[in-house]
Amino acid sequence: MPRPSTPILSRDRIRAAALEIIDRDGLPGLSMRRLAAGLGVQAPSLYSHFATKDELLDDVCDQIMATVDVSDFERADWQTGIRTWARSYRAALAAHPNIVPFLAGGPARRDSALRVADAVHGGLVRAGWPPKFATMIGASTKYLVLGAAIGSFSRGFEDDARVYNDRYPNLSQAHRLAEHADEIDQGSFELALDSFLHGLAARLADLPS
Incomplete structure (x- = not known):
């Protein structure tokens, strides 16, 4: 059979190409027209798979969140659950930091993100946390992870000692x-996570039974 003149599209192929652009050029670098050109098709061809750019970005985020590990909320204690979740969450976002501003907006209707939120909330409530606290712990962990994934503290400093001499003795x-x-x-993230968990453990012990 002759090869088709137009490349065959699929949601997986479109999503992978979109993430490649985002990783390389950031969110502003992604447009449906540019994505279509990279795939060798016309932009209208994409809309039979994704109705809008935001729908495509939701699908990209859903794929990333599918790699986050919340299994320890079922098979271990709540602190291990948070530790495993936070580490895998950070790793997933650190691999694609340019998508973080869009992903930070919340789970919306993304299935993978909602499954993560459901597992975290359920695990914390089963461990004895009141639902309100479980919600706040989930949010607090997200804040910690997003801050660690979106950029490097250490790389923000110049490697020229002359920048700091005299004016900044500390x-x-x-x-x-x-x-x-x-x-x-890495050490800073683990320090923050350990301190967070130790503080939560003390808070749980002080809650009325």
């Missing part, structure tokens, strides 16, 4: 941060 070693960025950022 930052005399700041020029070394970028060199050790991965180690510092």
Whole structure:
């Protein structure tokens, strides 16, 4: 059979191409026209698979959230559940930081995100947290993860010691941060997560039974 003159499209192929553009050029770099050109088709061809750009972005976010691990809320204690969730959530977002501003808007109707939220909330309530606290813990963990995934604290410093000499005496070693960025950022995330969990454990112990 002769090969089709127009490339065959699928939701998976469109989503993968869109994420490639976002990873490379950021959210502003994605348009349906540009996406279509990269796929070798006309923009109207995309709309038979995704009615709007936002629908496409929702699907991209849903794919990313599908990799987040909340299984320990079923098979372990609530602190292990949060730790596993937070680490895998951060890893998923850190792999695609340019999508974070759109994803941060909330789960909307994304199935994977709602499944994560349902597992987290259910696991916390079963562990003895009142529903209101379970909701706030879920939100607080999200804040911690989004902040860690959206950028690097350490890479924000110049590696030229002269920038800090004399004027900023308390930052005399700041020029070394970028060199050790991965180690510092990972350690900082774990420190924040440990402190968060220790504080929550104390709060749970103080709740009226």
